[in-house]
Amino acid sequence: ETGVTQTPRHLVMGMTNKKSLKCEQHLGHNAMYWYKQSAKKPLELMFVYSLEERVENNSVPSRFSPECPNSSHLFLHLHTLQPEDSALYLCASSQDLPTSGWSDTQYFGPGTRLTVL
């Protein structure tokens, strides 16, 4: 679909589990993003990374821990989640941060559907 892949596509976990979501982009982009999409709510930005450095943390609870080991990979580590964290988690990338003057266009992965029991 796009040059951004996400694994797994579906995940069911208990509240005491630890799991990780993985995102990989094959577009040579420098910026990567995690979004949360819940039913009947706008897309919520969680984290922004530029060249492996976190540049924005949008008041996300500490049970979500991002990691960006290089500009092509982005992880979201999950620990002791709550049922209300069930949602579609979307990863996106862009050429660079919008304020750099590059295109604002973001390229999204297919998402991970997370269910917390």
Place this chain on the structure above:
Amino acid sequence: SQQGEEDPQALSIQEGENATMNCSYKTSINNLQWYRQNSGRGLVHLILIRSNEREKHSGRLRVTLDTSKKSSSLLITASRAADTASYFCATRDQGAQKLVFGQGTRLTINP
């Protein structure tokens, strides 16, 4: 904070008809984008219009921007069943690094 608000929330039309969706926002923006999302999938970028542009076309898509009214519209002409999806507007404030998405319009094209 929510910036773009789409209207209507849901739209159902017959194949071949035109579909119009609107987006309103509150602040001064650098640009406005429209994205499409098929059910349970990622978003796909459709078109970007900058604050100094008034109209833009891409295939069957036409986007307008009225910065005085802080609103944009997306027109899909000659709709097809494959156009069934949710459509989101996203805005970026001047100097901001992030996009803010609206809640979307759910478009259904009936054969």
